[in-house]
Amino acid sequence: DIQMTQSPSSLSASVGDGVTITCRASQTISSYLNWYQQKPGKAPKLLIYGASSLQSGVPSRFSGSGSGTDFTLTISSLQPEDFATYYCQQSYSTPWTFGQGTKVETK
Amino acid sequence: QLQLQESGPGLVKPSETLSLTCAVSGGSISRSGYYWDWIRQPPGKGLEWIGSVYYSGSTFYNPSLKSRVTISVDTSKNQFSLKLSSVTAADTAVYYCARRVRDIVTTTQYYFDHWGQGTLVIVSS
Numbered sequence: 511d512i513q514m515t516q517s518p519s520s521l522s523a524s525v526g527d528g529v530t531i532t533c534r535a536s537q538t539i540s541s542y543l544n545w546y547q548q549k550p551g552k553a554p555k556l557l558i559y560g561a562s563s564l565q566s567g568v569p570s571r572f573s574g575s576g577s578g579t580d581f582t583l584t585i586s587s588l589q590p591e592d593f594a595t596y597y598c599q600q601s602y603s604t605p606w607t608f609g610q611g612t613k614v615e616t617k
Numbered sequence: 618q619l620q621l622q623e624s625g626p627g628l629v630k631p632s633e634t635l636s637l638t639c640a641v642s643g644g645s646i647s648r649s650g651y652y653w654d655w656i657r658q659p660p661g662k663g664l665e666w667i668g669s670v671y672y673s674g675s676t677f678y679n680p681s682l683k684s685r686v687t688i689s690v691d692t693s694k695n696q697f698s699l700k701l702s703s704v705t706a707a708d709t710a711v712y713y714c715a716r717r718v719r720d721i722v723t724t725t726q727y728y729f730d731h732w733g734q735g736t737l738v739i740v741s742s
Contacts, residue, residue, distance in 0.1 A: 511680075541726075542726060544729070553713055554732060556728055560723065597664060599729075601728060605666050605679040606727075608663055
């Protein structure tokens with residue numbers, strides 16, 4: 511199985527801050543990397559697919575980059591509704607696997 | 618608008634079989650290029666992919682659960698189902714059904730673009 515490791519596990523930030531979350535794969539996965547946002551008690555929501563493609567309806571302050579083994583999710587200016595947990599997921603090979611999550615909390 | 622809705626018992630006894638159904642509305646489960654998946658999340662933990670089914674009946678399972686999992690599709694009812702046998706407390710989780718899409722541009726990228734709200738299943742006597 512491909513292991514996905516996110517860092518940090520949690521971070522504290524304020525509205526308006528720029529935020530970067532990193533995801534590392536245990537082997538190369540090209541650009542087969544997706545990002546999801548999950549709020550408490552809710553299902554995950556797709557933000558980014560193919561490492562850098564923005565899902566329809568997702569605000570442009572979210573962006574993704576990377577290829578191979580190292581990827582980043584960036585929120586350019588944190589909004590109140592962005593406080594949540596973020597997961598990366600590889601779609602290179604089955605079993606599809608997720609990172610352990612990064613919780614973005616208010617400072 | 619596509620909607621997925623999980624249903625099934627919220628409490629299952631150890632060693633018994635967990636059975637859930639995901640009803641799909643607002644779109645056909647038989648549409649080419651879409652896969653129908655189950656994903657679970659233990660309380661306070663991360664996400665684990667369980668397996669998926671295509672409308673043709675083809676299935677794909679996580680090897681870690683393969684010996685206990687059966688996923689099936691009923692195209693006449695526009696729904697798919699999960700059965701997990703010999704459950705233990707470690708199977709306590711929120712179970713999500715989700716649609717996995719094959720990107721039409723690349724045809725090799727897959728992602729989960731629609732999810733059900735999730736249903737909590739507790740394994741306890």
